[in-house]
Amino acid sequence: MGKIIAGKISDISSGTMKKISVDGREIVVTNIDGDFFAVDDSCTHSGASLSEGTLEGCTITCGWHKAEFDCKTGKLVKFPAKINNLGSYPVTIESDNVFVEM
Numbered sequence: 072m073g074k075i076i077a078g079k080i081s082d083i084s085s086g087t088m089k090k091i092s093v094d095g096r097e098i099v100v101t102n103i104d105g106d107f108f109a110v111d112d113s114c115t116h117s118g119a120s121l122s123e124g125t126l127e128g129c130t131i132t133c134g135w136h137k138a139e140f141d142c143k144t145g146k147l148v149k150f151p152a153k154i155n156n157l158g159s160y161p162v163t164i165e166s167d168n169v170f171v172e173m
């Protein structure tokens with residue numbers, strides 16, 4: 072698919088998340104102290120939008136049943152049941168634009 076623009080650096084403040092849609096697929100881009108990361112937006116438990124959850128440090132907590140994922144790797148951090156990790160994608164910065172590579 073290639074590089075998809077997620078927005079300007081200034082669109083995603085440190086400590087925040089932004090959801091982008093790419094060909095019907097939703098990705099959440101996070102800014103952790105100036106470093107950007109991208110993982111699938113859809114929770115692997117029941118499909119909630121993770122960008123509507125919360126971000127603390129590098130942990131995204133799902134707003135529905137509180138599954139926790141590492142925003143850098145997409146790996147499940149905490150949940151009572153075994154659920155899949157999220158897909159994660161490389162992020163690059165060019166000028167002041169944030170790109171997700173898919």
Ligand code: FES
Pocket residue numbers: 114115116117118119133134135136137138
């Ligand atoms: S949908 Fe995310 S924890 Fe249930």
